[in-house]
Amino acid sequence: MDLKQYIKDVPDFPEPGILFRDITPLLADGVAWSTTIERMREAVAPLRPDYLVGMESRGFIFAAALAVQLGVGFVPVRKPGKLPRAAFSQDYALEYRTDRLEVHQDCFAAVPGGRVVVVDDVIATGGTAKATVDLIRQAGGTLVGFCFLVELGFLQGRTVLPKVPVISLVHY
């Protein structure tokens, strides 16, 4: 099954010059969506994670579904001011803006030093994933890999990431 067929290109969204890769048609197709999570499960299981970390908002969709399939914990990395308890913060630069991400300080309390895989829909410049790595370090997790549905290879995002496996299912 060619998952690329379920990802729609949207020129000039959310700003002029950005070619947005819209994954909502893939989510809406039951076979494409379940195939996506099954392929992620096959690729991520050998990394033996204790936790999947997903970034708000679309990372939640993939990380939560995959965590259930793997029987491991899900940790949300959130936009500023959303978490109710003590949090670590990290500023980062996106392809088309800057922002900040936060995670609960005790997010890995159930398995201290636990093995962590970062999951998101798209890696573009890698800024979001890099900021998430910094949060995982602050919270005491052990980064063991990354899993993305889409990799925009021409932006070379994986070059800013630590040297652990980077899995992506669809490449542009």
Ligand code: AMP
């Ligand atoms: P980056 O930090 O540059 O790797 O950007 C990754 C985040 O921004 C991901 O969470 C994506 O959801 C979103 N994103 C960046 N560029 C695009 C794009 N061209 N199409 C869809 N989503 C994108």
